[in-house]
Amino acid sequence: MWDYTKSVMDHFSNPRNVGKIENANGVGEVGSLACGDALKLYLKIDPETGKIEEARFQTFGCASAIASASALTEMVKGMSIEEASKVTNDDIARFLGGLPEQKMHCSVMGREALEAAIANFKGEEIAEHEDATVICKCFWVDEQKLREVVIENKLKTVEEVTHYTKAGGGCGGCVPDIKRILNDINGTKADEPVEKPRMTNLQRIKLITETIETKIAPILRADGGDIELVDIDGYDVYVKLHGACAGCSGAKATLQKIVQETLRKEVDPDISIIEASK
């Protein structure tokens, strides 16, 4: 079970301000059934003073989505729209005494709905982002939103971005793009090494063969020995040593050190070297 705070459980069990406002003049709707959560926020704003007189919500989502929406309505009631527009997702999470990291996207959804409702009141059209800028096609997250959330919450890793925006949590196809955005914002210093694309079996076998021929065998031959590639089974590489190396007590160490390290570096970190019997 999730470790929810007492405040989250309270706002989930007894949500405040549930329902529609029939004459709302600021309505914001975010999320969808496919995404697994959605929030519709209704605001009644005094057109003279710009003060939020009433806030209500409807939501489809988990306990933290319900609690975040309830908290949001409690927070913004009585605020001016200028004050409300400064509310961040972190403020919502803090109001609830914190949310589990994996549930932070619920607070982000609250802030997005607030933004949309204020824009609706002001008569601004929230520009529908072009398809081209959508980074995560599973949860329909665009680049602009990703950049905003990364900067605002000082996110450093892809995992954090997924927890806050869901982006990257579906098929994973956009993970390289998320890394690009993170590197872009946090400077070129990559927090995680950019993964090389997975090779096909054929490509891997070819690269292993080439690496042994051009990089490993010459070193052994210089000492009067040689290496023979016997078989490749997935990431297990079977080799035999000949000449000066064979039977040498240092043979095993040589294998481990030179062959495995070189192949791990050049081909794949999961490679294991096995000395072929017979």
Place this chain on the structure above:
Amino acid sequence: MTDFKQVYLDNNATCKTSPGVVEAMLPFFGDLYGNPSSMHSFGGRVAEHVISARAKVAALLNASPEEIVFTSCGTESDNHAIRGTLEANPEKKHIVTSKVEHPAVLNVFRFLAKRKGYRVTELGVNKQGDLNLEELKAALTPDTVLLSIMAANNESGTLFPIDEIGAIAREKGVIFHTDAVQAVGKIPVDLKKLPVDLLSLSGHKLHTPKGIGALYIRKGTRISPFIIGGHQEHGRRAGTENVPYIIGLGQACEEAMNDIFEENNRVRKLRDKLETGLMSQISHAHINGNPQWRLPNTSNIGFEFIEGEAILLHLSAAGIAASSGSACTSGSLEPSHVLMAMQVPFTYAHGSVRFSLSKFTTEDEIDYALKTIPPVVQKLRDMSPFYDPKK
């Protein structure tokens, strides 16, 4: 609350331990501490009980005692069956399973594809969770070494026709493993009749404490040991026997054999009462799984417009334990792989709840559930932007 109850409807996750099982186990935590392999009376007395437990497990499956290997859990049985078969039959490189297997099978297959160079076919299912047997037959090639298809699905309860699937595998010369963790004890499993080579079962789904399972290995099946060491279990699974739990599993299998008629009838009636009661009281609800060809204890219902975690937490506050295929309950962002493979629409995949009963479920508890669940669904729908009471 004056009528507060604890109603456990999550028996496909784990079950209440049977008092008879606990009682049978207790002496083996105390005086009967001997090692069954020892050449003295301390061990000998214990060995007799282990022999008797093995016979009881075999009897439930209509198998021979020497075909039963005790393991630590269902997951170990699955890993042993799959990896042991591949090790003993290294010449073939294609393996076949379904998209709706438990992770104890599916993730092993995916590991073998990624790390060991195996070609893996994952067969899909239709909207009721059924396999297409023609597709299955076509998937088995001369290079196929192993087919692993579960007997009953843990989420939807849908049963696979293990007899027909086993016959196809046999015809094609493919070793057939079935993860029967959810089926054993709930429906009759007769291994003299079923063409199954390897079968996994788990104790805690049969009312033992957690920590015991078994693997059935049909005589003559080529399989390598999974844990190597001493000669225990005829060298097929080394390690000093987990005696109290083996005794517990024997007792549980004996009880299952006596109860299987009740399980098939009384529990099915209670499940049907729960399901028809909920379906008649709650609109926009859908049964996930094959409604006829299904485990007698399982009901998986998708409630439109609401989300599973919120349902579970409200039910939990009312004393009812169930589980959900919603994304939020697992910590992942996608609904369960089983519901996705069944192409359950997003409108109710996120709001799917699994109720699973056991022989300890009472009619009183079902009445309480029927009274408690509809208002919870309504409360959440009342706050959902997608729910329109007029429709």
